[in-house]
Amino acid sequence: MNILAVDIGGTSIKMCLVDSKGQSSVFKEIDSEAMQGGQHLVDNLLKSIEATYSGFEAIGISTASQVNGEEGTIIYANENFPGYTGMNVKAIFEDKFGVPVKVENDVNAAALGEKYFGAGRNFKDFLCLTYGTGIGGAIVIDSTVYKGMNSCAGEFGHIMLHPGGEKCNCGCVGCYEMYGSTTALVRKALELDSKYDNGRKIFEGLDQGDTRLEKVLNDWVLEVAYGLVSLVHIFNPPAIIIGGGVMEQQKLVASVAAKVQELTISSFSDVQIIKATLGNKAGLLGAASLHLSK
Ligand SMILES: [Zn+2]
Numbered sequence: 001m002n003i004l005a006v007d008i009g010g011t012s013i014k015m016c017l018v019d020s021k022g023q024s025s026v027f028k029e030i031d032s033e034a035m036q037g038g039q040h041l042v043d044n045l046l047k048s049i050e051a052t053y054s055g056f057e058a059i060g061i062s063t064a065s066q067v068n069g070e071e072g073t074i075i076y077a078n079e080n081f082p083g084y085t086g087m088n089v090k091a092i093f094e095d096k097f098g099v100p101v102k103v104e105n106d107v108n109a110a111a112l113g114e115k116y117f118g119a120g121r122n123f124k125d126f127l128c129l130t131y132g133t134g135i136g137g138a139i140v141i142d143s144t145v146y147k148g149m150n151s152c153a154g155e156f157g158h159i160m161l162h163p164g165g166e167k168c169n170c171g172c173v174g175c176y177e178m179y180g181s182t183t184a185l186v187r188k189a190l191e192l193d194s195k196y197d198n199g200r201k202i203f204e205g206l207d208q209g210d211t212r213l214e215k216v217l218n219d220w221v222l223e224v225a226y227g228l229v230s231l232v233h234i235f236n237p238p239a240i241i242i243g244g245g246v247m248e249q250q251k252l253v254a255s256v257a258a259k260v261q262e263l264t265i266s267s268f269s270d271v272q273i274i275k276a277t278l279g280n281k282a283g284l285l286g287a288a289s290l291h292l293s294k
Helices: 039-050 089-097 106-117 182-192 197-205 212-235 250-263 279-289
Strands: 001-008 012-018 024-031 058-063 066-068 072-078 101-105 126-131 135-141 145-147 239-243 270-276
Touching: 001 039, 001 106, 001 279, 012 039, 012 279, 024 279, 039 089, 039 101, 058 089, 058 106, 058 279, 066 089, 066 101, 089 101, 101 106, 106 126, 106 135, 106 145, 106 239, 106 279, 126 212, 145 182, 182 197, 182 212, 197 212, 212 250, 250 270
Parallel strands: 001 058, 058 101, 126 239, 239 270
Antiparallel strands: 001 012, 012 024, 066 072, 126 135, 135 145
């Protein structure tokens, strides 16, 4: 099957064709101009697809925001996507192109991408976490994303890790992502030196021998592990796939895995902590895999 995959993010929309083996071609990227509203974003995208693509048999859409995958509607979009909430994206694209359309939240889609084309290929059950500005999560059970009653399951970033701690955007305090996200790592490194304003610079600093960063990194790895250990004890999963910017570094994933092993009850400790393999293609391959999953 030739699938048109679309990955809608806050700054850009990526598109490509994907066949059933996961081979992708005809890449295109446009600005999402999300701040101009959901209708503008969708109209622009429809025009852009018409101008470039034809002959596809299905469309898979991975999008930022909370999604009702059955209906293909946007349940909730944040203030970066005004007017996107409530749009029936599936119906709009099916009316326009006359092919089956599936829509899913970007984190869930990326987890399915890993299931069909990446690090999750050998597992029916696994958890997927992405460490970036926040911490995204997805639960894959029997090769399907478990979504919960309101399609909100897997918000691992808001596990309350430190009651009475840092205030989170969600309104709670002490959430996992306030301590384990890349943003949290950068915040701690910035207290040492204003030059460490992103993850890449922190790892360059470590490579150049700035030993002050070692404690910052070790403390952060411990926070990352704390969240994962709770998940291991709840789900007893065979694997947890972790990804997102700084987690591209195999040695970092290895140190997180070692810490999780150390802190986990021994009967759970055969869990494998593995690196996501699709990188920035996860959204597109995940969108395509919506037509491959049950
Ligand atoms: Zn929170």
